Structures are given as C-alpha cells and as structure tokens.
Amino acid sequence: MREPTFLVLTALAEEPRHGYAVIEDVATMTGGRVRLRAGTLYAALDRLRAEGLIEVEREEVVQSRLRRYYRLTGAGERSLATETARLRSQATIAESRLRLRGTQFGGATA
Amino acid sequence: MREPTFLVLTALAEEPRHGYAVIEDVATMTGGRVRLRAGTLYAALDRLRAEGLIEVEREEVVQSRLRRYYRLTGAGERSLATETARLRSQATIAESRLRLRGTQFGGATA
DNA sequence: GCCGCATATATCGCTGATCGGTATATGCTT
DNA sequence: AAGCATATACCGATCAGCGATATATGCGGC
Numbered sequence: 001m002r003e004p005t006f007l008v009l010t011a012l013a014e015e016p017r018h019g020y021a022v023i024e025d026v027a028t029m030t031g032g033r034v035r036l037r038a039g040t041l042y043a044a045l046d047r048l049r050a051e052g053l054i055e056v057e058r059e060e061v062v063q064s065r066l067r068r069y070y071r072l073t074g075a076g077e078r079s080l081a082t083e084t085a086r087l088r089s090q091a092t093i094a095e096s097r098l099r100l101r102g103t104q105f106g107g108a109t110a
Numbered sequence: 111m112r113e114p115t116f117l118v119l120t121a122l123a124e125e126p127r128h129g130y131a132v133i134e135d136v137a138t139m140t141g142g143r144v145r146l147r148a149g150t151l152y153a154a155l156d157r158l159r160a161e162g163l164i165e166v167e168r169e170e171v172v173q174s175r176l177r178r179y180y181r182l183t184g185a186g187e188r189s190l191a192t193e194t195a196r197l198r199s200q201a202t203i204a205e206s207r208l209r210l211r212g213t214q215f216g217g218a219t220a
Numbered sequence: 221g222c223c224g225c226a227t228a229t230a231t232c233g234c235t236g237a238t239c240g241g242t243a244t245a246t247g248c249t250t
Numbered sequence: 251a252a253g254c255a256t257a258t259a260c261c262g263a264t265c266a267g268c269g270a271t272a273t274a275t276g277c278g279g280c
Binding site: 007029100 | 120
C-alpha cells in the first residue's frame with residue numbers, strides 16, 4: 001500500500017468523510033506536506049471501495065453539491081491496522097540502525 | 111519514497127552491502143514478506159546512486175563473481191532519518207484513531 | 221455584473237517505481 | 251546433469267499517483 005492510500009484510510013478511520021474532506025484532513029495530518037490531487041483521491045476511493053476496505057455511508061446534497069460520505073469497513077480497519085504495524089516495525093528498525101551509526105565511533109566527543 | 115526503496119536504504123544503514131546481500135537483509139527484516147526482485151533492486155540502486163543517497167564503497171571478486179558494495183552517504187542518512195520520522199508520525203496518528211474506534215462505544219466490556 | 225476562489229466530484233493521459241521474467245555466469249550439491 | 255544459491259543486468263508490463271482539465275455552485279470583492 002502506497003502512502004496516499006494509507007492516508008485516505010487513516011482519514012476515514014476517524015469518522016466518515018466525503019472526498020474533499022479527506023483531502024483536507026490528509027493535508028492537516030501531514031502538516032501540509034501531502035496535498036492529494038483529485039485524480040489520486042477519487043481513483044483511490046474507487047479502488048478501495050472495489051476492494052471492500054471502504055463503503056459509501058450516505059450521500060448528501062449541500063448547496064446543490066453532492067457529498068458522498070465514505071466509511072471504513074471492518075476489512076478496511078484490519079487492513080489499516082496491519083499496515084500501521086508494518087510502518088511502525090520498519091520505523092523502529094531504521095531508527096535503531098541510524099542510532100548505531102551515530103554512536104559507532106565511540107561517541108567520544110567528551 | 112516507496113517501500114522497497116526505503117528498505118534498501120535501511121539495509122545499507124547497518125553496514126555496506128552488495129546487491130544480493132541487500133535482498134537477503136530486506137527479506138529478513140520484513141520476516142520474509144518483502145522479496146525484492148532483481149529488477150527492483152538494481153534499478154533502485156542506480157537511482158539512489160544518481161540521487162547521491164548511496165555510493166559504491168568497493169568492488170570485490172569472490173569466486174569469479176563480482177560483488178559491488180554500496181554504502182549510505184550523509185545525504186542518504188539524512189533522507190532515511192526524515193523518511194523514518196514520517197513513517198513513525200503516520201503510524202502514531204493511525205494507531206490513535208484505530209484505538210478510538212475500539213473504545214467509542216464506551217469500552218464497557220467490564 | 222463579473223472575476224476569482226473555495227467547494228465537490230469526475231475523467232484523461234503521462235510518468236515512473238515496481239514486478240515478473242529472462243539472461244549470463246559460476247560453483248556446490250544431489 | 252539437473253537443480254539451487256550466488257550475483258549482476260535488462261526488458262516489457264502493470265498500476266498507483268500526478269497534473270491538468272471539466273463541470274457546477276455559492277460567496278466575497280470590486
């Protein structure tokens with residue numbers, strides 16, 4: 001799973017959101033670093049729906065604009081949990097190795 | 111940065127390794143989940159070298175087979191550190207949201 | 221009144237990382 | 251001699267993501 005997809009699932013993990021709200025939440029989550037493009041977002045939404053990781057919760061019309069709310073399914077929740085564990089594991093390994101590099105000359109600056 | 115690329119950098123963060131050793135270390139690191147393909151690995155190595163994140167440390171010939179050892183550069187180390195921080199941050203956010211979902215009905219199983 | 225911006229979904233072509241397979245070469249094991 | 255591990259390299263296909271564009275509406279500023 002690529003980063004944008006993971007972030008979409010994370011956005012929907014908090015509460016059901018419509019597409020545009022997902023874009024905004026992802027931007028907030030990443031401190032503005034990731035600005036999902038429309039092409040990326042709606043393609044991901046379609047794909048995740050086809051895979052059964054998310055589903056349409058409801059549709060609203062606000063100011064004559066459609067809002068389609070998506071919600072994480074049980075499978076989506078499990079998938080996100082698995083993916084999160086993987087990220088954490090990889091981060092831990094990388095951190096440990098980076099730390100060793102920092103100290104491998106004895107840390108003898110004193 | 112995609113997962114395979116990140117894992118290549120992590121493999122080289124521990125010590126200089128040649129291509130095949132990277133494939134093995136990545137497999138070990140991920141519990142066998144990620145088996146880097148030759149095409150993925152050598153393409154990534156070339157790309158990372160062009161970007162200055164890794165460099166050739168030395169070349170050996172063992173049993174008339176070439177071994178090209180790669181090492182992380184300073185830029186590569188910084189890049190991996192940045193990427194790791196990002197992974198950890200995203201994992202933390204996702205975990206927190208998943209935890210809330212688990213308890214949002216009162217956690218009243220006692 | 222109109223321009224630009226934010227909101228909101230949708231589609232299209234392109235790029236580029238990754239994948240799967242294949243090639244080349246050697247030495248060890250069965 | 252067949253198969254496997256080691257080791258690098260190339261190639262075509264796939265597919266997620268990117269950038270751009272289209273459509274439509276409401277709002278604020280001028």
